[in-house]
Amino acid sequence: MILQSLVDCYDALAKKGTICPAGWSIAKVSLALELAEDGSVLRVLPLKVPAQNGKKEVPQPMWVPEQAKRASGVSANFLCDNGAYFLCIDGKGKPERTKKCFLAAKELHHKILDGVESDAAKAVLAFFDTWQVEKAEEAEVLSGVMDEIKTGANLIFKRNGEYIQEDHAVRAAWEKQQQVVPKDAVIMRCLVTGEEAPVARLHPSIKGVNGAQPSGASLVSYNAPAFESYGHEGRDGTGQGLNAPVSETAAFQYGAALNYLIADREHVQRIADTTVVYWAQNAEVLYQDIMGMGIFGQKENKIGVKTIGGVLKQMRDGGSINGVQLKFDNPFYILGLAPNASRLSVRFFLQSEFGTMLENLNEHNKRLEIIQPMGEKKELPLWNLLNELADQNARDQKPPAPTAGAVLRSIVLGTDYPAALFENVMLRIKTERDIKWRKAAILKACFLKNKEFVIPKEVLGVELNENSTYLPYVLGRLFAVLEKVQIVSSETKLNKSAEKEKDNTKKMVATATIRNKYFTSASATPAIIFPVILALSQHHQRKLSEGSKVYYDKIITDLENRIHETLPARFKLQDQGVFYLGYYHEKQKLFTKNDVDKKEGDENHERGN
Numbered sequence: 217m218i219l220q221s222l223v224d225c226y227d228a229l230a231k232k233g234t235i236c237p238a239g240w241s242i243a244k245v246s247l248a249l250e251l252a253e254d255g256s257v258l259r260v261l262p263l264k265v266p267a268q269n270g271k272k273e274v275p276q277p278m279w280v281p282e283q284a285k286r287a288s289g290v291s292a293n294f295l296c297d298n299g300a301y302f303l304c305i306d307g308k309g310k311p312e313r314t315k316k317c318f319l320a321a322k323e324l325h326h327k328i329l330d331g332v333e334s335d336a337a338k339a340v341l342a343f344f345d346t347w348q349v350e351k352a353e354e355a356e357v358l359s360g361v362m363d364e365i366k367t368g369a370n371l372i373f374k375r376n377g378e379y380i381q382e383d384h385a386v387r388a389a390w391e392k393q394q395q396v397v398p399k400d401a402v403i404m405r406c407l408v409t410g411e412e413a414p415v416a417r418l419h420p421s422i423k424g425v426n427g428a429q430p431s432g433a434s435l436v437s438y439n440a441p442a443f444e445s446y447g448h449e450g451r452d453g454t455g456q457g458l459n460a461p462v463s464e465t466a467a468f469q470y471g472a473a474l475n476y477l478i479a480d481r482e483h484v485q486r487i488a489d490t491t492v493v494y495w496a497q498n499a500e501v502l503y504q505d506i507m508g509m510g511i512f513g514q515k516e517n518k519i520g521v522k523t524i525g526g527v528l529k530q531m532r533d534g535g536s537i538n539g540v541q542l543k544f545d546n547p548f549y550i551l552g553l554a555p556n557a558s559r560l561s562v563r564f565f566l567q568s569e570f571g572t573m574l575e576n577l578n579e580h581n582k583r584l585e586i587i588q589p590m591g592e593k594k595e596l597p598l599w600n601l602l603n604e605l606a607d608q609n610a611r612d613q614k615p616p617a618p619t620a621g622a623v624l625r626s627i628v629l630g631t632d633y634p635a636a637l638f639e640n641v642m643l644r645i646k647t648e649r650d651i652k653w654r655k656a657a658i659l660k661a662c663f664l665k666n667k668e669f670v671i672p673k674e675v676l677g678v679e680l681n682e683n684s685t686y687l688p689y690v691l692g693r694l695f696a697v698l699e700k701v702q703i704v705s706s707e708t709k710l711n712k713s714a715e716k717e718k719d720n721t722k723k724m725v726a727t728a729t730i731r732n733k734y735f736t737s738a739s740a741t742p743a744i745i746f747p748v749i750l751a752l753s754q755h756h757q758r759k760l761s762e763g764s765k766v767y768y769d770k771i772i773t774d775l776e777n778r779i780h781e782t783l784p785a786r787f788k789l790q791d792q793g794v795f796y797l798g799y800y801h802e803k804q805k806l807f808t809k810n811d812v813d814k815k816e817g818d819e820n821h822e823r824g825n
Contacts, residue, residue, distance in 0.1 A: 218565050219408045219436075219462065219470045221497065221549050226473035228499035235476050238468055239394040241282045242475065243296050244275035246369035247361055248379070253335065255342025257357045261374065268481075277479070280372065280381055281390050282468070285418050286431075292321040294328060294390060295340075295381045296372045299365035303358070304349035307366030318349055328393050334385035336375045343373070406463035408470070413463035417456060420471025424478040426491045428555035435474070435553075435560050436460055436467075485512050487602065487624065488617035490552040490563045496570060497547040502540045503570055507548065510577045511627065513597025524578045531571060544571030550628060552621055564621040566628055576630035583661035587679045587804050588653045596657055598624060604654050605640040607647070616640075626665075638662040642789060645796055649735045656800040659793050669790050680801035685778045688791040691746065692798025694775045695738050698753045699731050700806050701768050705759035739795040743783040 229235035236242060248261040264273035280296035290313070292301050300306035304318035322344040329337040352358075358365065365371070373380040380386055401414040421432025438444050438456040445459045462470075477493040478484055483504040485492045496503035508514045510524045519537050521527050531542050548570040552563035584596050602615040602623065622634035641658045645651050651659075663669045663676050674681050675689040684690065730749050738745040753772070757765055787795065 217567070218551065218562065219466065221547070221567065222470035222473040223408055223466055224497050225477070225495050225499055225549075226469040228497065229473065229476060232499065234499075236279055236282075236472055238465060239282050239391055240279050241472065242277050242479070243280045243283060243370055245278045245280070245296065245372050246275045246364060247371050248374045249302070249343075249371055250374045251339040251343055251380075253339060253342075255339055255344075255346045257343070257355070260357060260361050262361075263372075275370065278372070278379075282394075285421055290316050290320050292317065292324045294324060295386070296370055297321060298368045298370055300368075302371050303347070303365065304352045305358075305362075305365055306368070315349060318347075328389050329386065332385050332389045334383055336373075336378070336380045336383035337386050337389070339375045340373055340380055340386075402458065404458070404461040406461060406466050408462055408466040411463070413465060415457045415461045416464045416467035419457070419462065419467050420475075422471065422474050422478065422553075422560060424475070424484075424491075425553050425555055425560055426486050427489055428560060429558055433555060433558050433560045435470075435562075436462070437559050439558075482514075483508055485599075487552070487599065487620040488614045490554050490617055490621060492550065492552050492624075494548070494550040497549075498543075500540060500546075502538060502542070503546065503548060506537075506542075507550075507570075507573070510574065510581075511598050511624070513595060513600065524574055524581060528571070528574055528578060531574075542570070544569060546570045548573055550624070552624070554617065563617065564625055566625055568629060572630075573628045576628055579630065580627045580661065583664045584657040585678050586653060586657045586660055587801070589804065589807070592653075596654055598627070600654065601658060604644065604658060605637070607644070632666045632668075633662050635666075638666070638793070639789075642793060642796075646736045649731055651796045651800050653800070656797060659797055663790075663793065663797075671790065671794060675794060675797060680805045685780065686794065687779065687781060687784075688787060688794035689798035690775055690778045691742050691783075692739070692795040692800075693802035694746075694772065695730075695735070695749070695795075696799045696802035696806060697768065697771050697775065698749050698756075699729050700803075701753055701760070701772075702729050702756045704764055704768070705756040735799075739787060739792040741786055742795075743785045746783055 226235060230237065245263050248263055250258045250261055252258050263276045263278075265276045267274045281294040283293045283296065284291040298306070300314045300317040301321040302318070304314055306314050306317075308314075325340055325344055329341055353362065375383075397414055403412055404415045405412050406415070419434055419436040422428075422435055423430070423432040425433060438459050443459075444456070474493070477495055478491065483494065483501075485508070494504060494507055502519065505518050506524075506527055509519065519527070521530060521537060527537065527542075530537055531544055536542070546569065547567060550564070550566040552565070554561045554563050581595070588594060602620050603613070605615040605619065606613045616636070619634060619636040619640065623637055625631065626633045637658065641655050641662075645655055660676055663671050672684070672686050674684045675686050680693075681689075730752065734745050734749055738749065757768065760768065
């Protein structure tokens with residue numbers, strides 16, 4: 217299904233004229249050899265272009281005749297190759313092999329261009345016939361670029377201001393050559409198209425996957441008999457490709473489409489060690505822009521609609537975005553690739569209707585909604601969500617790759633979140649002895665979506681539910697209030713201290729609350745810890761002002777009155793999560809409304825209420 221969807225994508229891109237036609241590919245080219253009519257090299261033209269960061273120049277991507285997939289043998293390319301094949305120059309110290317490379321290139325160009333009535337074709341053949349390989353390194357015309365040639369830079373030819381591969385007669389000769397079926401070709405039914413056609417022995421190299429070899433890696437390959445089906449390679453000697461018969465045409469098309477998608481850096485993302493590409497079946501870029509904004513939180517909003525909910529409304533109302541009429545049922549694909557030696561591993565392949573994916577994504581965003589500090593309203597894109605699973609103080613801060621893929625799958629397909637998401641967030645909260653809004657949002661989303669959790673919806677709101685009597689939630693709230701009492705009592709003491717010692721005391725207060733010592737154990741073993749911290753709170757309350765003492769005593773008493781059962785010796789993991797959620801909700805209320813409430817408490821106390 218992966219290959220079929222990529223072939224469909226290729227067809228859509230080909231209709232738009234944005235991808236190489238059959239027999240052509242994109243290569244990174246550094247230099248052009250400008251030829252005279254007699255085949256001599258007039259000059260060498262630089263083709264490098266500034267990189268996106270503007271710090272250096274990089275080879276220019278250009279359409280060239282499809283290049284051969286090389287291993288260790290000699291295999292020449294047509295009209296685009298390195299110095300060993302075109303100039304008999306390389307920096308590897310293997311003169312005999314280099315000479316074979318040049319002769320192979322000469323033979324290939326004669327095979328294709330002999331008899332072609334074109335000045336460009338004749339100039340190329342004349343070049344190969346007259347180039348003096350023994351004196352190649354002494355050629356004055358190459359003096360300024362010799363180092364670059366020896367490092368393997370790709371070269372092309374130019375004649376009368378036109379690249380040779382753009383000459384009409386040369387193109388026709390190359391495309392005619394591509395239609396010739398080799399004598400040893402095996403005709404079988406293609407698994408992708410269903411048609412009988414010559415089977416590709418080796419599949420195209422996929423370039424640009426993070427961590428893979430720069431020369432490219434294979435998506436489909438067999439490099440040992442153990443991986444072959446029924447011994448195809450050894451039994452009939454016709455090729456590795458018979459293990460998964462894909463026609464030459466389909467192999468080229470899926471390779472060209474995947475290389476095109478990966479080269480489009482605006483729509484490629486990295487999650488842990490996985491390179492993620494995504495596309496619509498009709499190859500419309502707007503679909504990619506919307507999905508990139510929704511899942512990965514791409515900053516640049518090209519679509520003019522800020523939320524996924526807004527996009528869905530436009531689709532349901534039959535409106536268009538940027539002049540494009542989006543289709544709800546348009547197939548959409550997300551592919552995750554990871555390096556594996558000289559091959560690629562498919563981490564995940566997700567497919568569904570575009571509208572369905574957006575609805576699932578929208579529901580996911582709603583589940584993540586939670587009150588944030590100081591009135592903030594930030595979104596939680598996938599990469600930021602996954603960062604909450606990693607230890608930010610560790611050397612390797614990447615989230616686990618399998619978990620990352622599973623989370624993405626659950627988001628776009630609307631399935632339960634992986635158990636590892638909840639477990640890893642809980643682990644980080646216990647280790648850090650605190651819970652920030654991102655982790656609270658993840659806990660809330662897991663509780664709302666995953667079927668194994670049976671928790672009252674009343675505690676899974678965006679903000680604090682003051683009426684809930686669910687014990688883990690109430691205890692979490694109570695812990696937040698007791699911590700606040702300790703902080704306020706310390707600050708009260710601070711006000712009585714000399715101004716000179718203010719900063720040092722503040723640091724002491726900030727690092728020595730009951731949260732540092734009891735947060736994790738209170739959530740796990742409430743029957744043991746709460747009697748201790750409630751007694752400790754009595755000591756803290758005695759240091760408060762009368763107004764604050766009344767204010768916090770009312771809150772604590774209200775929470776204690778909501779406890780109608782004996783505190784359990786141990787909370788199970790999901791109850792610990794609810795405890796953290798209650799703690800977070802109460803803490804946000806204390807920090808956002810405390811000043812107002814405290815003032816009211818002071819006024820009530822003065823009135824004798």
